[in-house]
Amino acid sequence: MAACRPLQRLSFSTASPKIPDFAFAFDIDGVLVRSNDPLPNAPDALSFLQHQRIPFILLTNGGGKPEEERVADLTAKLKVPLDTTMFVQSHTxxxxxxxxxxxxxxxxxxxxxxxxxxxxxxxxxxxxxxxxxxxxxxxxxxxxxxxxxxxxxxxxxxxxxxxxxxxxxxxxxxxxxxxxxxxxxxxxxxxxxxxxxxxxxxxxxxxxxxxxxxxxxxxxxxxxxxxxxxxxxxxxxxxxxxxxxxxxxxxxxxxxxxxxxxxxxxxxxxxxxxxxIGKPYRMTYEFAERRLNSHRKHLFSNQIDGEVPPLQKVYMVGDNPESDIRGANSYKSPLGTTWESILVRTGVYQNGEPAWSPKTIQPGVWEAVKWALDQNKARYELDLRKILSIPGAKMSQ
Ligand SMILES: [Mg+2]
The missing domain is CATH 3.40.50.1000 (HAD superfamily/HAD-like)
Structure with a gap:
């Protein structure tokens, strides 16, 4: 797997903002895992974002276990270090x-x-x-x-x-x-x-x-x-x-x-x-946004002088039009952050016209990440050719 060998860091040059002003929120079931098994390229996608210091949280309507237990379980399954500060379950x-x-x-x-x-x-x-x-x-x-x-x-x-x-x-x-x-x-x-x-x-x-x-x-x-x-x-x-x-x-x-x-x-x-509460309801998205902002602060406060610049955009990647997509489309952030929805075909949604229209429909989580990076490549001088090194991902460049 690509996660086993070092990935080259994308260039966040001095001409572009020093840190990304966008982030991701991933649903879990049907996006990263299906039952007990990781979905194709999900570990690579998360590992890639961590390597690039692009923040993300996991936002699930699942639950029933303490956050620590679920995070340990997911860390083992996805082989990516995660912690409870970047994790929101339905009841959190x-x-x-x-x-x-x-x-x-x-x-x-x-x-x-x-x-x-x-x-x-x-x-x-x-x-x-x-x-x-x-x-x-x-x-x-x-x-x-x-x-x-x-x-x-x-x-x-x-x-x-x-x-x-x-x-x-x-x-x-x-x-x-x-x-x-x-x-x-x-x-x-x-x-x-x-x-x-x-x-x-x-x-x-x-x-x-x-x-x-x-x-x-x-x-x-x-x-x-x-x-x-x-x-x-x-x-x-x-x-x-x-x-x-x-x-x-x-x-x-x-x-x-x-x-x-x-x-x-x-x-x-x-x-x-x-x-x-839970996706698609406002209280959950507000809570998730607070989590994401404190995660960004933790991630970047040593990297820049002064305040961490505001989060401009969150890409919500989900498989359920009724919860993930509807929630991201309807949410109005009190901080002015825009939420954009990306629907994947690896879970509840398979084909046809979804009940709630996402910004884009992608085959799986890696393609969703790639699409979002594409939207930002001009401002961040992202060299997407470097991403092509991840095997198994069907990408066009
Ligand atoms: Mg789901």
């Missing part, structure tokens, strides 16, 4: 929600209780998962009793019991987070629905305001119930199976269906209030 922006860190939160999704550890690493002090509630009260969802042996090894005692006769002493949830794809949809949906229909988020209660046609939203979610956050809107994702698989967006749609069945839903003007 939850780390900024300080207002819930001293409260009791429900965290759903992921393998075992890995997402509990992720939340605790972010600083949330009292984290309950559906498995904790289920092990304490298996009758809450009788159809999962065969899964008790799965939950028991990692379930923790609840901070408070569920007391039917004494709600004021009962377990109260102050925010609901879906960190990753729920593994046990029935259990997670039941508990989330219970909390959304409760009085002030107290488990085991039912709000007396539910169904009050004179109240806003027919009384639903009008009684101090906690907010609901989803971290990843993707309906589909590219897994090992030859057809895309349902993602966290599938669970969210199922929750919407349940909500409609229980409350009457949109036909009765009853809404399920929620906050969505």
């Amino acid at each position: 922006p939850f780390a900024d929600l300080d207002q819930y860190k001293d409260k009791t939160i429900l965290v759903c999704g992921g393998d075992g209780d890995k997402c509990r550890y992720v939340a605790e690493k972010y600083g949330f002090k009292s984290v309950v998962i559906p498995g904790d509630i289920f092990c304490a009260y298996p009758e809450i969802w009788p159809f999962s009793t065969q899964f008790l042996p799965y939950y028991q090894p990692f379930a923790r005692p609840l901070p408070k019991p569920i007391l039917q006769d004494s709600p004021s002493d009962s377990l109260k949830i102050d925010a609901i987070f879906v960190y990753n794809d729920p593994r046990d949809w029935g259990l997670d949906a039941t508990i989330i629905l219970d909390i959304l229909l409760s009085h002030k988020g107290i488990l085991g209660t039912m709000s007396p305001r539910n169904g009050d046609i004179k109240a806003p939203n027919h009384g639903y979610l009008q009684d101090g119930q906690p907010p609901l956050f989803y971290s990843n809107p993707d309906l589909w994702w590219a897994a090992k199976y030859h057809l895309p698989r349902l993602g966290q967006g599938g669970f969210r749609e199922a929750m919407e269906g349940l909500w409609t069945a229980v409350t009457g839903g949109p036909e009765r003007n009853v809404e399920l209030y929620k906050t969505l």
Whole structure:
């Protein structure tokens, strides 16, 4: 592989800006890896950018593991040194929600209780998962009793019991987070629905305001119930199976269906209030841009005198028109940075007219990098012939 031999550094001459004012944000699944395998030329593309000191971050709607674990995993797969400062998972922006860190939160999704550890690493002090509630009260969802042996090894005692006769002493949830794809949809949906229909988020209660046609939203979610956050809107994702698989967006749609069945839903003007983050939503792009700017500062502060010049352009390279491309196209940076989208054919998108039009469609990640460098070659005197040394990449020059 080309990454094994030294690459020649592109010339950032004195006549051109000393450091690049552009950067990359790469999606992971379907762009750099597919299931457990790196995609062709992905290690070379990242290695090349690192060698050229062109900054990039990885911006994924995936998650379910602590950032350190996922970065170590990707470093091994892609054979490129990465660190958590250049890595944003779907749930990483939850780390900024300080207002819930001293409260009791429900965290759903992921393998075992890995997402509990992720939340605790972010600083949330009292984290309950559906498995904790289920092990304490298996009758809450009788159809999962065969899964008790799965939950028991990692379930923790609840901070408070569920007391039917004494709600004021009962377990109260102050925010609901879906960190990753729920593994046990029935259990997670039941508990989330219970909390959304409760009085002030107290488990085991039912709000007396539910169904009050004179109240806003027919009384639903009008009684101090906690907010609901989803971290990843993707309906589909590219897994090992030859057809895309349902993602966290599938669970969210199922929750919407349940909500409609229980409350009457949109036909009765009853809404399920929620906050969505992850690509394509603004909060995630803002968070990613902050990460990218601090990464640039770290990378270049020793290289120049004074302030690192502002980031002018970010190339978002993704395989999913609905999340990667839509998000980059819609995002308006508060710092005036332009985001341009590049769609690749190695994941969810294969052919045809994409639902959201990118700036360009490229076969894979290396061609995407090459295209973006081409856009900047005049200002930076980039000698793209030197890039041609990477084998396997189909390039025209
Ligand atoms: Mg993807």
